[in-house]
Structure formats: C-alpha cells, structure tokens
Amino acid sequence: MDGFWPVEDVLTYLAGSWRVERTVRDLAGDAEGRFSGTTVFGPLDEGGLLHRESGTFVWQGVARPAERTLRFLPGPTPGTALVRFSDGRPFHDLDLTSGRHIADHPCAADLYRGEFTVRDEHHWRAVWRVRGPAKDLVLSTAYTRPS
Incomplete structure (x- = not known):
C-alpha cells in the first residue's frame, strides 16, 4: 500500500455492511485457516456501533460456522472509537x-498487536500479530464494501 486514506470519523466510516476475508496463520505449527463472511456495523441504542x-x-x-460480536463506542477524541467485547x-x-492505527491488547500471557489501515472508502484491513507462550499467529482481515 502506497499511502493511507484518512478517516474523519471511524464510526461513520464503518457503519453498514462489509465483506470479510481473513487468513489465520499459525506460525508455530505452520497451519493456515480461512474465514469468509460478512460484518455488519449497526447502531447501538446508547451510541456507537454493534x-x-x-x-x-x-x-x-x-468448515464450521463462526461469529463474533463487538461494540464500537465513541472514543475520547472526535472521530475515534473504543472497541469492547460483547460483554463490555x-x-x-x-x-x-x-488512515493507520496500531493497537495492543494483552490477553493473559499473550500480546495481540493490531495494525489497521484504510486504503479508500471501500477497503480497509486489520492485521493482528499474536505472540505469547502458547500462540504465534498472524490474522489478516480484508474488509470490502459490497457493490
């Protein structure tokens, strides 16, 4: 990617439906998986997006069905978000x-480091690198707005 596409308000940008393609690579075990599906960012009653x-x-x-739910709440500064698990x-x-952001999430002894990049109004990516005593993973997710 040559450059990043700045997003004035992340919640406005994300709202709606996205096609999702994710690869999950286990670097320790040299295995790879794939997720294909849809993500919908819909309004929350208290503000933000589900x-x-x-x-x-x-x-x-x-092949197995898979799903997850997160909450994207308004962040501390305009245009940002705080991401929460479904249980808060x-x-x-x-x-x-x-157009680019790096976030860390410690989970027990593992560290998840995410890099989020926006290519344009219809494409963005999230790449999580997970390292710890039990995990050595790369999760790469491409989001595309359906035409």
Missing part, C-alpha cells in the same frame, strides 16, 4: 484519522 460478524471458518480442512470488557482503541 459489530456482528458471521461466516464460515475453515481450519485443517474442516475493553479490547482496543481505534483512531483512523491518519
């Missing part, structure tokens, strides 16, 4: 005003 992802995850040749626990912050 992120609902659903699709199919294929790991070692076995903090996940990470998100500021795409420069």
Whole structure:
C-alpha cells in the first residue's frame, strides 16, 4: 500500500455492511485457516456501533460456522472509537484519522498487536500479530464494501 486514506470519523466510516476475508496463520505449527463472511456495523441504542460478524471458518480442512460480536463506542477524541467485547470488557482503541492505527491488547500471557489501515472508502484491513507462550499467529482481515 502506497499511502493511507484518512478517516474523519471511524464510526461513520464503518457503519453498514462489509465483506470479510481473513487468513489465520499459525506460525508455530505452520497451519493456515480461512474465514469468509460478512460484518455488519449497526447502531447501538446508547451510541456507537454493534459489530456482528458471521461466516464460515475453515481450519485443517474442516468448515464450521463462526461469529463474533463487538461494540464500537465513541472514543475520547472526535472521530475515534473504543472497541469492547460483547460483554463490555475493553479490547482496543481505534483512531483512523491518519488512515493507520496500531493497537495492543494483552490477553493473559499473550500480546495481540493490531495494525489497521484504510486504503479508500471501500477497503480497509486489520492485521493482528499474536505472540505469547502458547500462540504465534498472524490474522489478516480484508474488509470490502459490497457493490
């Protein structure tokens, strides 16, 4: 990617439906999986967006339905967001005003480091590098607005 596409307001940018393609690489075990599905960012009553992802995850040749739900709440500065798990626990912050953001999420002994990049109004990416005593993963997700 040559450059990043700045986003004035992350919640406005994300609202709506996105096609999702994700690869999950286990670097320790040299295995790879794929998720394909849809993410919908819909309004929350208390403000912000409810992120609902659903699709199919294929790991070692076995396909399974997969889903997750997150909450994207207005952040501390205009145009930013605080991402929470569905139960309200903090996940990470998100500021795409420069078109790129790096966030960390410690999880037990593992560290998740996410890099979020925006290419244009219809394409953005999230790449999580997970390192710890039990994990050595790269999760790369491409989001595309359906035409």
